[in-house]
Amino acid sequence: MNGNDQKTGGRAFATRVVHLGRDTGPLNPTATRPDGQGRPVAPGMQLATSFSFGTADALDDAFEHPDEAYCYARISGPTTDQFANAVADLEGLDGGVPFGSGMAAVHAALLGAGLGAGDTVVSSQDVYGATHTLLGTVLAGQGVRTHLVDFQDVEATQSLIARVRPKAIFAETVSNPLVRVADLTAIGEAAQSVGSVFIVDNTFPTPYLCRPAEFGAHMVVHSATKYIGGHGDMTAGVVAARADLLPALRLVARLTGATLSPFDAWLGLRGLRTLELRLVRQFANAMAVATALAAHPKVARVHYPGLPDHPHHALASSMFGDRGFGAMLAFEIRNGGVPDARLVLDALRLVLPAPTLGDVYSLAMHPASASHRGLTPEDRAKIGIGDGLIRLSIGIEGASDLIDDLRQALDQLPSRH
The missing domain is CATH 3.40.640.10 (Type I PLP-dependent aspartate aminotransferase-like (Major domain))
Known part of the structure; x- marks a missing residue:
């Protein structure tokens, strides 16, 4: 359907x-x-x-x-x-x-x-x-x-x-x-x-x-x-x-x-x-971005239920049908900490660093510094929110432009990653 x-x-x-x-x-x-x-x-x-x-x-x-x-x-x-x-x-x-x-x-x-x-x-x-x-x-x-x-x-x-x-x-x-x-x-x-x-x-x-x-x-x-x-x-x-x-x-x-x-x-x-019109575009963009990030050498892990290797992919498919998997995703910088996450956020030219989600614009946020800053580092670690985690809310821009922007930002990380 x-x-x-x-x-x-x-x-x-x-x-x-x-x-x-x-x-x-x-x-x-x-x-x-x-x-x-x-x-x-x-x-x-x-x-x-x-x-x-x-x-x-x-x-x-x-x-x-x-x-x-x-x-x-x-x-x-x-x-x-x-x-x-x-x-x-x-x-x-x-x-x-x-x-x-x-x-x-x-x-x-x-x-x-x-x-x-x-x-x-x-x-x-x-x-x-x-x-x-x-x-x-x-x-x-x-x-x-x-x-x-x-x-x-x-x-x-x-x-x-x-x-x-x-x-x-x-x-x-x-x-x-x-x-x-x-x-x-x-x-x-x-x-x-x-x-x-x-x-x-x-x-x-x-x-x-x-x-x-x-x-x-x-x-x-x-x-x-x-x-x-x-x-x-x-x-x-x-x-x-x-x-x-x-x-x-x-x-x-x-x-x-x-x-x-x-x-x-x-x-x-x-x-x-325009809710459905926006979501259809955002879901397609999110899948493209998640796939690209999963292949990037400086990304350790991508959290997106649309990826076949996500632990909840089958459950999401059952609950959501063929309508998509959402427009939210998160990724972990390989061996990354707070300075690395901030470096990537500062290097973005198209994706906007902002503490919200769901807009027509693509947005990036560092959960440890924003949505979950009220939790202790121990509590964040317990639920899997590391210092190198970045959350993305994917908008309706061209998917190739978003991927290019994220790649160039990740490329600013030192080679140890």
């Missing part, structure tokens, strides 16, 4: 990303306008902070039933809801709640799962650095205990879940930065067996490549700043969830105030329109 034929909600994915979240259109029927008045093709943007009502009773009803009316932007708004619900629709879940960033969405998902003092969460040991730190500081300070486990060891993961019976399980479909693929089927079954809320960060694959709800996830988190926005000009997060979890998520959003701006939500809707 190719990407254009991938069905969600009865329409191809390519069709849904174009039309979801519009004010009017084939997937969003609305009341007809008076004769002679046209309908906007692009969605509008509602910037209002508050909404007025004809009577005090009507305003009171709006406060009492915030899911049925708009009254204040911190609670909800038309543009932000359009965006979050479009992402949830693509994920095959009942609704979405918007947040001001991906980490705000991660935090809200954990709180929305009901975690509190005395509760336990099981998480992958190589989860994104900021999530790792959130679990170990903020939530730990609130009395939540976190058990970290290597999700690639399915037997150990299932055994731990059965033993500690956590209130929540947090996984990443594809890990950051080592692009390890989680066996969502096995984790989802373990979560169901003990009644845990299963939360999956699906930022890297996006719903084009994988929909975790099909593997039992109750909530799916996105840093929409990344591939969904796609242009490096907005910051947003979304939690898509089953209907029974939405009230708790909305309460967290309302009380913590991690509000998404309508303008960023509008940019997110714009980003959705």
